[in-house]
Amino acid sequence: xxxxxxxxxxxxxxxxxxxxxxxxxxxxxxxHKASTILQxxxxxxxxxxxxxxxxxxxxxxAREVIRVNDTQNHQMTLRADSTIDVVRILEKRLGRNTxxxxxxxxxxxxxxxxTETYQIGSEIIGENKLRGLLGVATKxxxxxxxQPLLQLSNINIPKILVKEFGFDLDLFKRIEVQxxxxxGLDWMDDLVYLNKADQITDELLEKVPASIKVELLKLxxxxxxxxxxxxxxxxxxxxxMRYYDELFFxxxxxxxxxxxxxxxxxxGASSVGFALYTDELIEIIHMKRRG
Numbered sequence: 256x257x258x259x260x261x262x263x264x265x266x267x268x269x270x271x272x273x274x275x276x277x278x279x280x281x282x283x284x285x286x287h288k289a290s291t292i293l294q295x296x297x298x299x300x301x302x303x304x305x306x307x308x309x310x311x312x313x314x315x316x317a318r319e320v321i322r323v324n325d326t327q328n329h330q331m332t333l334r335a336d337s338t339i340d341v342v343r344i345l346e347k348r349l350g351r352n353t354x355x356x357x358x359x360x361x362x363x364x365x366x367x368x369x370t371e372t373y374q375i376g377s378e379i380i381g382e383n384k385l386r387g388l389l390g391v392a393t394k395x396x397x398x399x400x401x402q403p404l405l406q407l408s409n410i411n412i413p414k415i416l417v418k419e420f421g422f423d424l425d426l427f428k429r430i431e432v433q434x435x436x437x438x439g440l441d442w443m444d445d446l447v448y449l450n451k452a453d454q455i456t457d458e459l460l461e462k463v464p465a466s467i468k469v470e471l472l473k474l475x476x477x478x479x480x481x482x483x484x485x486x487x488x489x490x491x492x493x494x495x496m497r498y499y500d501e502l503f504f505x506x507x508x509x510x511x512x513x514x515x516x517x518x519x520x521x522x523g524a525s526s527v528g529f530a531l532y533t534d535e536l537i538e539i540i541h542m543k544r545r546g
Contacts, residue, residue, distance in 0.1 A: 285375070289361075427491055
């Protein structure tokens, strides 16, 4: 006999979201505060289609996208990431109608099989400095009376170590410290245990290869030019997104990632962007207010 699980009328798919009462109110509060700050900073709003032809270009694991077909049997996916579609639509479809470069969006993304994630995101098209956008993110957290840990990284560092020293990229994805130290590079211990910008000293910069030195200096400059107290640096961290290519940041609270952002290339031009994860913010703020 084959037993199947009964789906009751009140059930919702695992991973999908339901908001009501206090959480629905808090969701709108977060979105309102964030959108007000973004608009004050000169960002215009955009809402992109739920369906996309290009999501596979931005998702590290293509198995996470939910695939469907259009009326011509062309393959589409549900929106699993907003950044690439926002940039593509602005450059390829709206480019003749606007030259505005600062945009924000408030919309969900979905991953296989049924995971919904609500995001508040922003992009500055053609910008190669991360400092200004990072300042906007910190303003939003301040408005929510939340000061998570800010982690700064440079994706170029693990990429260089893979290309020039033969490391396996998976070691950085999984943060396997002992395996990273096993090659016997005398400066690798310094990078493994480096977590503050003031540890990027002249002595360290003289020890590391020239290609790594350049990227460490970028990381140090960013850390020293932002106004935020709760900051660490993680030079060996690798983001599991295809488009981030250099400076990168995460806001973290008790092992929950509240925001990600960084610098990326699109059609050869640099841009910067970030996303705030609404559901994680709701949970943290709701618990804080309940005492």
